[in-house]
Amino acid sequence: MxxxxxxxxxxxxxxxxxxxxxxxxxxxxxxLKPNNVIKAMNDYYFNFPACAGRSSHKLGDKVTNKVKEARELVQKFINAKSENEIIFTRNTTEGLNLLVNSLDFKKGDIVLISDKEHNSNLVPWLVLRDKIGVEVKIISANEDGTFNLENFSKLISGVKLVSIVHTSNLDGYTNPAKEIIEIAHKNGALVCLDAAQSIPHRKIDVQDLDVDFLSFSGHKMLGPTGTGVFYGKKELLEKLAPFLVGGDTVEFSTYDSYKMLPVPEKFEAGLQDYAGIIGLGEAVKYLSQFxxxxxxxxxxxxxxxxxxxxxxxxxxxxxxxxxxxxxxxxxxxxxxxxxxxxxxxxxxxxxxxxxxxxxxxxxxxxxxxxxxxxxxxxxxxxxxxxxxxxxxxxxxxxxxxx
Ligand SMILES: Cc1ncc(COP(=O)(O)O)c(C=O)c1O
Incomplete structure (x- = not known):
């Protein structure tokens, strides 16, 4: 209790x-945010407000270690295989946009979503449809909002990616993710879960679900505002081409070439919200006590x-x-x-x-x-x-x- x-x-x-x-x-x-999250963020700003991963000085090392610790906490929280599968973002929306803009979609590819998607998992797909001609199929829920697995099994053939809300912000209903993923995989489709509303309230085990991609926000799970995580299976993330690139995403560059860093760095362009990332780690610690x-x-x-x-x-x-x-x-x-x-x-x-x-x-x-x-x-x-x-x-x- x-x-x-x-x-x-x-x-x-x-x-x-x-x-x-x-x-x-x-x-x-x-x-709301517990005091330990706010304290950890203030600690960053008061005591070591430096860059992670770049500068070889004590303050920089401290930030690097704290970010690494936060990444490991998130990894354990969702039971990802490796901390390199954890990409820090600003929110669920950014993670979903990362996928929309990084997977190798071609004209005619089919994406299946539900009729209860948040704009964050609808609009990016419609924009992609208008830009390159993917087909966006929509599966309707039953009258009472529950998921229709039978219809899903009929619609899945030929689908490249199922991108679906896990727990709906509209009615709180949790779609049967495990069954959806199993059926999708049997039919050769990848699955992305919008976990914005599920991760604050239930155990998410990405290995048990066998989900390919997952996006969630820190700010709905006691974490700092403007923080989020995009998870992907490592072998899939390695194949994605990042859409935000620049500082911190490359090992080196010349005037006409570049070499990308491995995951997760290739997806975390520019200086990050280190206080937010550290605070998100604290939110994970706080939630993990229950x-x-x-x-x-x-x-x-x-x-x-x-x-x-x-x-x-x-x-x-x-x-x-x-x-x-x-x-x-x-x-x-x-x-x-x-x-x-x-x-x-x-x-x-x-x-x-x-x-x-x-x-x-x-x-x-x-x-x-x-x-x-x-x-x-x-x-x-x-x-x-x-x-x-x-x-x-x-x-x-x-x-x-x-
Ligand atoms: C189900 C669902 N998906 C996506 C989002 C978008 O989250 P964010 O604004 O943190 O990107 C929300 C936010 O309410 C949501 O409830």
């Missing part, structure tokens, strides 16, 4: 003197309470599967004919409750369903039953105004 009181003590934003703590229910957008089953059980308890209470309210529709067990930490809902933005703003104003409203960067799905917008509660390990109750009590008050 999680000790939320102890956990909350680690987050300054929840313990500011003279300021009431926000009821923070927007972790799917941005998680059992994933405790995190899941905790989120589920709060989600089940909120779901039960929402179901009592006439006109509220929950997006995705009814069963909260299938929606991890997310409850996304709407009321026909109601602007959920106004609703979210009121909750914030009257009760200091932070939720997200809008189309959650999945405009395509909302347009397809003819739904204007929704309000999304997303839970994490620092939320309490008191947060869930505050949300429900104030929701009822705000609904009366509507």
């Amino acid at each position: 999680l000790n939320t009181e102890k956990i909350r003590a680690d987050f300054n934003v929840l313990n500011q003197k003279g300021v009431s703590a926000p009821v923070y229910l927007d972790s799917a957008c941005m998680s 059992d994933w089953s405790d995190i899941r059980e905790h989120e589920l308890k709060l989600n089940a309470y909120i779901t039960t209470e929402l179901k009592k309210i006439k006109n509220i529709k929950i997006i995705g599967p009814e069963d909260p067990k299938l929606r991890s930490g997310i409850v996304n809902f709407y009321i026909d004919g109601t602007d959920m933005h106004k609703f979210a703003i009121m909750l914030d104003e009257v009760a200091n409750i932070s939720i997200r409203s809008g189309q959650h960067c999945v405009h395509s799905w909302f347009k397809g369903k003819g739904i204007h917008n929704s309000a999304r509660v997303s839970l994490y390990l620092y939320n309490t039953m008191a947060d869930a109750e505050a949300f429900i009590n104030n929701l009822n008050k705000v609904l009366k105004v509507f």
Whole structure:
């Protein structure tokens, strides 16, 4: 069982003197940051704000070692075979764009995505389609948001790459990645998982999944803002041609030639966000002290309470599967004919409750369903039953105004 009181003590934003703590229910957008992450970043800026991998002085060596340590922590966290399979990025979006722009796509190649992709795993493929003529196929979810493996098996033939969301930010449903990957591989397709929403909440073992590529953000898993990781199997990364090149990506250059460095360096162009990378390592350390089953059980308890209470309210529709067990930490809902933005703003104003409203960067799905917008509660390990109750009590008050 999680000790939320102890956990909350680690987050300054929840313990500011003279300021009431926000009821923070927007972790799917941005998680809060524990103090050890902030401290490690400050330590870099205060005490050794130098370059990694370039300068042979004590400060430079310290940064190099800290970055290496962070890379190894991430490697262990996702059980990658080698730390060279870990590429630091700014976010999930950058990792996905790295793949779109680095794999050897040709006109007519087929990429299969789902109908619930975040813009970050839809728009880059549409741009590639418009640029070189790849075909973007879309698999629709079942009516309740669950994955249709049978349809997938029918659509997979001839596909070069399946790029699919692992846990959806729209409804919290986790696609059956292992089965998807197995079917894809049997049919000669590669698989990339958008793990932005899964990595903060569940164990990801890239070797067990046998996934080819995986992209995630540090800022949704307690890490610093603007940090992320792109993972790839080493033998595949070696074949990719980096699309961002320059300093730190080459062993040497002449006026008319260059020799690329091996992975991961060839993908990490220019000076990096060393404080962010070090902070991400600390976030991994922080998360690693918990059992994933405790995190899941905790989120589920709060989600089940909120779901039960929402179901009592006439006109509220929950997006995705009814069963909260299938929606991890997310409850996304709407009321026909109601602007959920106004609703979210009121909750914030009257009760200091932070939720997200809008189309959650999945405009395509909302347009397809003819739904204007929704309000999304997303839970994490620092939320309490008191947060869930505050949300429900104030929701009822705000609904009366509507
Ligand atoms: C499922 C999913 N994919 C991709 C992204 C993009 O993440 P980032 O903005 O950190 O690149 C998000 C962000 O909310 C997301 O939820």
